[in-house]
Every structure is written in structure tokens, then in C-alpha cells.
């Protein structure tokens with residue numbers, strides 16, 4: 282974790298000193314470039330001009346399958362072993378998370394953009410009971426947390442832009458989702474199956490973007506800092522992320538292809554959800570939370586008729602170091618549409 286926090290600050294200082302030179306604005310021509318937006322999974326990557334409005338819809342599907350323990354892949358036997366010794370009664374086998382996100386952005390001035398984003402989440406987890414090999418599919422769905430943010434332009438010139446983001450995540454997502462497991466009445470689902478953090482989370486970040494005629498690149502550092510403890514007496518781990526992307530525009534710059542990487546560190550859950558009384562499986566054990574990951578992704582952006590943007594991104598893990606045993610992330614696909622006027 283220290284490595285990631287260190288990297289975070291090195292990037293922060295590096296990026297801010299690099300652009301704080303020239304502050305002339307001539308980005309009109311660049312607004313139409315497909316690569317003037319980052320790959321679709323990166324939030325708050327751009328600002329808007331005064332009174333410009335943008336609406337967006339994004340869909341993300343993430344698949345987890347198999348087991349990971351530390352930085353190596355694991356197996357059923359380890360997935361069944363409790364972090365404190367003994368055995369779990371059930372074992373998660375796979376999980377799919379689908380998320381729909383609706384967002385709006387508005388430029389209150391050329392230097393300040395306001396952003397709001399809501400989400401609807403649909404989770405599914407397959408679990409197996411060890412003693413009789415009976416399987417069940419657990420489900421949870423509903424609204425996720427709502428994010429609001431302000432994006433403040435710090436510096437820009439013909440080629441480079443830098444802005445700071447300060448956001449707040451409001452705990453609108455449920456943390457008391459239940460489903461029928463192997464008993465006769467519904468029980469509270471594991472941490473990953475809950476829809477929100479239950480806490481107010483502060484979302485600071487910096488985004489730098491550089492473009493030349495034939496290519497562009499950008500970097501973003503961002504965090505999710507939990508404030509206080511939620512009503513169920515636990516706190517999800519803070520998140521520290523660095524994203525870097527490189528893009529090549531073609532087709533009169535209406536289409537761009539990009540290669541991106543994300544370094545992410547998420548801390549372990551503190552406390553215990555007060556309604557998860559029995560440690561049925563690792564998905565219900567805070568010890569099996571938190572990780573340090575590096576993902577690689579391929580993305581395409583496209584601009585239609587100067588107003589509509591579409592983006593598609595495919596992400597896969599390149600390195601994974603998880604606490605205790607967890608389901609292994611296979612891949613993530615994200616699709617998005619944006620309309621600005």
C-alpha cells in the first residue's frame with residue numbers, strides 16, 4: 282500500500298509542475314477529437330466550457346471466477362479454509378456485477394464543471410454448499426451510491442490540460458441486501474453483494490491530458506476516502522488509483538484506439554457488518570477484502586455528428602495481490618454513450 286501512496290504523490294507533484302506554465306485557451310478544435318476523452322471507464326477525465334451540458338450513460342459488466350490468494354491463483358480447498366482456521370460452510374464460485382450509470386455534467390464557467398452520477402447495480406453470485414454440493418445463485422439489485430463532483434481547471438495550453446476533481450459519494454446504495462442462502466429465511470449477503478459503501482466518501486483526483494496532432498496521452502490519480510463508519514458498523518477500505526492511457530486517433534480523429542493501465546490499491550474492510558453473524562464463506566469475511574492490482578485495457582472512442590460520443594473498453598487483470606482468499610477477476614467490459622450540447 283505504501284508503494285501506491287508514494288506513487289500517487291510522485292505523480293501528483295510531477296503532473297502539477299509540468300503544466301503550470303502556459304495558460305492560454307484554444308481547445309475548440311480539439312473538442313471533436315475522439316481521444317479528447319479518456320477510455321470510457323475513467324470518470325471525470327474532462328471539463329466542459331461555460332453552459333455546455335453533457336448527459337451520459339455507461340454500462341459495466343465485471344466477471345469473477347476461480348480463486349486468488351495473495352498474488353497467486355488458488356483452489357477450492359483454500360477457498361474453503363477460514364482465515365482464522367477451520368472451514369467455511371459454503372464456497373463462492375463465481376460472481377457477475379452489472380452496473381448502469383447515468384451522469385450529467387455542466388460547465389458553470391470555462392474553469393469549473395459540475396458533475397453528478399447515479400447508478401443501478403445488479404449482482405449475482407453462485408455459491409456451493411460443501412457438505413451436499415448443493416448450489417445457489419444469490420442476487421442483489423438496486424440503486425448504488427450517488428456521486429457529485431466539481432472539476433476545476435488548473436492549467437491548460439495548446440497541448441496540455443490539468444484539472445483537479447473534488448467529489449463526494451453519497452450513501453444512497455443499500456448495505457442491507459439479503460437473499461435466501463441455504464437456510465429457510467433470508468440472510469444478509471456478503472460485502473461485495475452490497476450496493477453501496479454506507480459511508481460518505483470523499484473523492485479527490487487530478488487529471489492531466491496531453492495531445493499532439495497524431496497521438497495523445499493522459500494520466501489520472503484519484504482516491505476514495507471513507508469518512509466515519511456506516512450504520513452496520515464497518516468501513517470499506519480506501520481506494521488509491523493511478524490511470525494512464527495512450528491514444529491514437531484515426532478516421533479524421535473521429536475514432537481513436539487506446540491502450541490503458543490502472544494501478545489500484547484498496548484497503549481491507551475495517552469492522553464487521555453487524556448483521557453478518559456467521560462467517561458462512563470468504564465473501565462474508567472482511568479478511569478477504571482489499572487488494573493491489575494492475576489492469577491493462579484496450580479501448581475505442583468514437584464521435585458521431587460532433588455531439589454524440591461512444592466508448593467501449595475491455596479490461597483484464599495483469600497483476601493481482603489480494604488479502605486472504607478472494608474470487609479472481611476475469612475481465613470487465615464497459616460501454617458508454619455521451620451527448621453534449
Ligand SMILES: [Cu+2]
Nearest residue numbers: 327329335386
Ligand atoms: Cu462531459
